[in-house]
Amino acid sequence: MKTQIKRLSPHQNGKVFGILMAVASLIFILPMFLAMSFSMPHVDQQGNPVDFPRFIFLIMPFFYLIFGYISVVVGCFIYNLLVKYVGGIEFELEDKSS
Numbered sequence: 001m002k003t004q005i006k007r008l009s010p011h012q013n014g015k016v017f018g019i020l021m022a023v024a025s026l027i028f029i030l031p032m033f034l035a036m037s038f039s040m041p042h043v044d045q046q047g048n049p050v051d052f053p054r055f056i057f058l059i060m061p062f063f064y065l066i067f068g069y070i071s072v073v074v075g076c077f078i079y080n081l082l083v084k085y086v087g088g089i090e091f092e093l094e095d096k097s098s
Helices: 010-039 055-086
Strands: 002-004 090-092
Touching (some): 010 055
Antiparallel strands (some): 002 090
């Protein structure tokens, strides 16, 4: 049976994708934090102390959540506008009986 997606819910899909992106970004934060901590020099060429802003690693998941949400909401909105003219995404379902 062929099925078409007629409408995508922007808020629900954005919420799910934003949270998914925030959680997925946590996987990369610890290795990135360790790499930046051990690879950056503690002084610049003139001998002045340089400190990498570590709070960046705390706010990265929030940026991923916000921008992931916004991009999916915009994508769903565009899809919902275009589906009237070009048709929806099609997929085929098959009923598997035991």
